[in-house]
Amino acid sequence: MKRFKNFFASNGFKKFIVFGILFIVLLLFLQKLMEMSRNVVSLSYAGFLNAIEQKQIKTIYVDGQDVRGLLQDNTIFQTVAPENGLDWSFLRLHNVDFSIANMSDYNYNWYILYAIIFFACIGLAWYMMRQQRGGMGGGGYNIFSMGKSRARMFMPSTIKETFASVAGAAEAKEELADVVDFLKNPQKYKRLGARMTKGVLLIGEPGNGKTLLARAVAGEANCPFFTVSGSDFIEVFVGVGAARVRDLFEQARKHAPSIIFIDEIDAVGRHRGSGLGGGNDEREQTLNQLLTEMDGFQTSASSVIVIAATNRADVLDKALLRPGRFDKQVQVPFPDLASRKEILAVHASQIIMQSEVDLEKIARGTPGFSGADLANLLNEGALIASKLDRDYVTVDHLEEARDKIMLGKELKSIMLTEEDKKITAYHEAGHGLASLLQPEFSDPLHKITIIPRTKGALGVTHSMPEREKYMSSLEEMEASIVVALAGRAAEELVFKRLMTGAYSDFLKATHIVRRMVCLYGMGPAELGQLVYNLDERDYSEKTNEKIDEAVRAIVSRCYERTKGLLLENREKLDLLAAALLEKETLYAAEIYQLLGITPRSDHRFM
Numbered sequence: 001m002k003r004f005k006n007f008f009a010s011n012g013f014k015k016f017i018v019f020g021i022l023f024i025v026l027l028l029f030l031q032k033l034m035e036m037s038r039n040v041v042s043l044s045y046a047g048f049l050n051a052i053e054q055k056q057i058k059t060i061y062v063d064g065q066d067v068r069g070l071l072q073d074n075t076i077f078q079t080v081a082p083e084n085g086l087d088w089s090f091l092r093l094h095n096v097d098f099s100i101a102n103m104s105d106y107n108y109n110w111y112i113l114y115a116i117i118f119f120a121c122i123g124l125a126w127y128m129m130r131q132q133r134g135g136m137g138g139g140g141y142n143i144f145s146m147g148k149s150r151a152r153m154f155m156p157s158t159i160k161e162t163f164a165s166v167a168g169a170a171e172a173k174e175e176l177a178d179v180v181d182f183l184k185n186p187q188k189y190k191r192l193g194a195r196m197t198k199g200v201l202l203i204g205e206p207g208n209g210k211t212l213l214a215r216a217v218a219g220e221a222n223c224p225f226f227t228v229s230g231s232d233f234i235e236v237f238v239g240v241g242a243a244r245v246r247d248l249f250e251q252a253r254k255h256a257p258s259i260i261f262i263d264e265i266d267a268v269g270r271h272r273g274s275g276l277g278g279g280n281d282e283r284e285q286t287l288n289q290l291l292t293e294m295d296g297f298q299t300s301a302s303s304v305i306v307i308a309a310t311n312r313a314d315v316l317d318k319a320l321l322r323p324g325r326f327d328k329q330v331q332v333p334f335p336d337l338a339s340r341k342e343i344l345a346v347h348a349s350q351i352i353m354q355s356e357v358d359l360e361k362i363a364r365g366t367p368g369f370s371g372a373d374l375a376n377l378l379n380e381g382a383l384i385a386s387k388l389d390r391d392y393v394t395v396d397h398l399e400e401a402r403d404k405i406m407l408g409k410e411l412k413s414i415m416l417t418e419e420d421k422k423i424t425a426y427h428e429a430g431h432g433l434a435s436l437l438q439p440e441f442s443d444p445l446h447k448i449t450i451i452p453r454t455k456g457a458l459g460v461t462h463s464m465p466e467r468e469k470y471m472s473s474l475e476e477m478e479a480s481i482v483v484a485l486a487g488r489a490a491e492e493l494v495f496k497r498l499m500t501g502a503y504s505d506f507l508k509a510t511h512i513v514r515r516m517v518c519l520y521g522m523g524p525a526e527l528g529q530l531v532y533n534l535d536e537r538d539y540s541e542k543t544n545e546k547i548d549e550a551v552r553a554i555v556s557r558c559y560e561r562t563k564g565l566l567l568e569n570r571e572k573l574d575l576l577a578a579a580l581l582e583k584e585t586l587y588a589a590e591i592y593q594l595l596g597i598t599p600r601s602d603h604r605f606m
Contacts, residue, residue: 075086151228183221204332207372210309224258230267241286257303265308408454429576431461431488441479482507523550570588
């Protein structure tokens with residue numbers, strides 16, 4: 001049923017309707033011509049005179065010896081008059097309306113009108129078929145264009161992006177700069193026997209700028225750019241995908257030097273033999289043709305570089321990844337702190353912002369955000385400011401936007417009881433206090449809030465990393481476990497009962513501890529300095545039992561440490577929870593002042 005709905009909403013269905021209307025118009029045109037030819041009666045001249053005498057003639061039109069007219073029943077007749085012409089007095093005697101005129105004034109006008117309609121329909125049908133076959137990105141399903149590539153070609157004059165347009169991704173741009181230099185100065189490399197890179201594979205999570213980098217390469221190299229999605233090659237009919245690959249490379253070679261960009265190449269480049277059925281045969285044939293075009297027996301030496309993008313490099317066929325095809329594999333990771341600041345600066349230039357907004361602090365508070373996430377963050381902030389009818393975007397608007405993206409929208413309509421609010425306040429106060437009491441091993445506290453959110457959080461404690469961290473110590477990981485367990489510990493300490501709100505905290509703590517034991521060699525000595533695969537369980541059941549025991553032991557030890565930490569600072573816990581119940585949201589500066597704790601020297605408030 002969904003397939004039928006998609007068909008009726010598609011351009012194919014609209015074209016089917018247009019061609020149906022054209023067909024009906026042509027049928028009506030032919031029918032009219034047949035009717036007009038059938039209704040013309042030929043009379044002899046004697047029969048014509050006899051019809052006049054019998055009052056059967058209504059109107060006649062004379063053009064030389066050709067006589068046409070209408071009978072009383074509106075039937076068209078025609079005859080030929082003698083050379084000496086008609087007897088006009090005879091016509092007047094029988095009250096026949098006559099005129100000397102061309103019959104086309106009456107009859108041929110219809111022929112002309114229908115001819116115009118006919119040729120207009122033919123022209124429209126021809127134009128639609130040409131449009132369907134002409135553009136490489138036309139997307140038509142015409143039998144004549146089935147094997148045509150659906151790639152869109154951009155000429156150098158239409159590509160405005162350069163490496164300067166791409167914020168961050170310094171290492172990726174550095175590697176791609178070699179490709180640009182090769183396209184611009186091929187002789188510089190060929191003189192030493194170096195061969196041109198045939199393929200570059202961009203690997204990274206969605207939103208990190210893989211497509212933008214590919215366009216920047218084309219803009220820097222000042223050459224034509226063909227872009228297509230991996231799914232555009234695949235069709236119901238076997239062999240169509242391979243034909244489209246051939247057509248794409250043929251066109252790219254005609255415009256060499258040029259760049260072909262294949263987005264989501266994993267749609268066509270997966271391991272061969274990984275599926276069953278005709279659809280898989282079509283995909284494998286398409287992949288085989290792509291392999292041949294990139295580096296086959298008859299591969300052309302033209303300067304065509306293929307850039308592909310994927311976030312699933314692990315599923316790609318090995319033949320596609322070998323040298324000679326995709327020579328370079330460029331990682332496009334999530335932006336680091338400096339890159340996030342650059343990306344925010346690019347997008348902030350399009351938004352009216354308060355001068356006090358510090359983009360570096362926003363960047364510090366958004367670890368793990370992609371470039372697309374950062375653009376969305378600023379856009380959400382602008383939407384919030386616009387909705388509130390403000391003149392510019394402030395830090396508060398961006399804070400709200402970040403919380404909305406990470407935790408969901410505020411649930412202002414939810415009605416919590418006073419007891420629920422109190423439990424939530426102590427839970428979050430436990431997280432925050434545990435973080436403050438381990439300043440040397442935990443990230444700086446940013447804010448605590450007990451405002452419910454749509455993604456299931458009744459409150460949240462935010463920390464803000466000071467820098468990008470690429471490794472963690474045992475002490476730092478244990479401190480993270482303590483902070484995660486502090487919410488449950490505070491509930492147990494104050495209310496003497498267990499609540500369900502700590503589920504996500506346990507999930508986080510379990511994840512950290514399992515990685516400590518199985519991957520980082522931080523478990524008991526009997527497990528040794530070995531890696532235990534978390535997914536495939538390539539170890540014995542006895543070893544698995546030891547891993548479970550080690551995980552429980554570490555979590556139990558950290559939990560006891562957490563309870564002792566909060567018990568020693570019970571007064572601060574009560575004070576922080578009471579302030580949260582009163583204000584609902586507290587920032588780091590307020591918390592330090594409230595609890596009388598000296599702020600961290602390396603912590604800058606937001």
